[in-house]
Amino acid sequence: MTIPDVARHAGVGQATAARVLGGYGSASAATRERVLAAAAELGYSTNAVARSMISGRTDTLGVVVADVENAYFARAVRGIADVAAKAGLQAILANSDEDSEKEKAAVQLFIERRVDGLVVAPAATDDAHLARAVSAGIPVVLLDRVLTGAALDTVVVDNRGAVKAAVTRFTEAGHTRIAVITSAMPGDDGTRLAPGADIWTTTERVAGYRQALRAAGIPRSAELIRHTGYERAWARSAVLELMTSPDRPTALFTTDNVATLGTLDALLDLDARIPDDVSVIGFDDAEWTTLIRPRLSVVSQPVQELGGLAADILVRRINGAAARPRRHTLNTTYIARESTGPVPARTRRLRAPTGGS
Amino acid sequence: MTIPDVARHAGVGQATAARVLGGYGSASAATRERVLAAAAELGYSTNAVARSMISGRTDTLGVVVADVENAYFARAVRGIADVAAKAGLQAILANSDEDSEKEKAAVQLFIERRVDGLVVAPAATDDAHLARAVSAGIPVVLLDRVLTGAALDTVVVDNRGAVKAAVTRFTEAGHTRIAVITSAMPGDDGTRLAPGADIWTTTERVAGYRQALRAAGIPRSAELIRHTGYERAWARSAVLELMTSPDRPTALFTTDNVATLGTLDALLDLDARIPDDVSVIGFDDAEWTTLIRPRLSVVSQPVQELGGLAADILVRRINGAAARPRRHTLNTTYIARESTGPVPARTRRLRAPTGGS
């Protein structure tokens, strides 16, 4: 069923039917009604593809995140989709799994699809693929992560400052053996960052941690920084190892949800008491953080707003806003709960870890 | 940059350039190279909109779920997106928030966009909008919920059987006061199902609960069935009320993640001991169920597989499979952990609930 069909059935010209059905131009009330009736009778539905063909707009947004299954990205996607929907746009989703090749392929596909805008949480460290999108007239907004050197709108959180402030709470409580557990891809030795996997977020958070230590005059110790990779079990074994080492930490900072989960798994396995044996602070609040005892203290980020803002900027750009791209930094909140405490008076012996996961 | 541009620049005819760039028909190695070089030089990228225009395929799948932020749907969406990507399709996302009007609007939009297939977790109880999609040549697969009367492929889990089996564990342990907490929309009195909000999943799960009770010869009691609505806080207050009532239940079954969260909130507030004061079983395993003590026993569903299967069926249908639509029922697994126990010898007095959430 096409416009010519409807026009014929309504006894009007194609152009007239097109105007009524497309909601543009003028038409008398009588013809409008006749066309609408004919359309209803024939079960006509606009072909958005043909419309996009000539209008140049597809009313879609491309969204590239690491993994929707991750609660963080799920919330961000929800924020994007809500704002987009309000502007009449729909979101097309792609998961990169932190693989820059997958990300590039997805972006290329989005360019070919002629999406009106692109939200990307970049895993890649270069921006050639994004520059291509921009030069194809597709505005791009970076989410969650800065890409140094790229002149793109970016929506992030003050990771460094947030972590510095949180870790400073540890140092002020007297802690000196403070470890960080992060989920960046592990390198060959299992603790270093793999080449090309230096996600901005992680780098910043670790930098914040270092700043806090420096400010407190605590010497840095490489073994207290654990890059475990994106699996809960890996974070668990890293913490298991860390907590059974001779000079174990008295405070743990986890930089993301996966790392937090694995860390708590390990502490539970070791029967470590929080905060009596170790204090813990996590990054990003999750639905279960108030469900465990003690409740977990966390750095909370406005994730949905982050996504919403990204979509909002995109909508503005699509509508022609030509301001210079800039970085938008949203504030985090430290939520003090029950997982932090003073340095333990003496090091209690922990239960030997069992093998299972 | 269009095919004519590339053709001109390469010194070949449009059709030849089109064949090379579109990857169909034949072309000599020499011309292929020349065209590809010209395309690269001009920065040509296929216009998928124009391609869809004539091919009739958009290589997209429409996905309508209640809320991606909900871990259940996030996992399902991930499953769909993965299988779709493998078949060269991308997923367009829409959240219905269990609002049938939103769902219908999204489906209409998807029809206009000419998506190649549609995955819907229906909130609506009629299927007129879905029938419209089907008659427009778009195959539809129902996810998570059956729509009685609709001749559509459906991918679900044996909710009734799973709940019956789980609740039977309660009855076999001697429990007779067993409550169900569900997230269906509350009616006027706060406990009844609102008209039009009878989500199949909920209905089935409650039916499974009833069957288990009947099989055990336990008389049904309306006050033990709580429909709380889609907010954690509502489930919490329902359980607070339930557990402070004179003849409180000794076992709780929660039918979804939100209800489980709210239920545990309430039990924690009341300082109720699990399973000494109450036994608890939840539906759908979440990442935190092994993080709480006692660990939560749950009915686990293969959510990602559910989504993957839905996408798989769709891909098959898109490629012309014409089999009669049927229902695919996947198996659940009961994971026994530590939140269930025998009926308490005596009813311990619980702490009075505080006001806060």
Next chain:
DNA sequence: GACCGCGTTGGTAACGTTATCAATTCTGTC
């Protein structure tokens, strides 16, 4: 009564690709 202006109408040309089909060139064989 002729003329102007405005709301309405319809024909037709885009948009950028794939599909069709005829024309051309190449390859191998007798």
Next chain:
DNA sequence: GACAGAATTGATAACGTTACCAACGCGGTC
């Protein structure tokens, strides 16, 4: 060297919409 058959090539017609522009009718004005 001629010929059949296959491979390659290019002109042109779709696809279904919106954009453009000319033509029409109607009321009001001089």
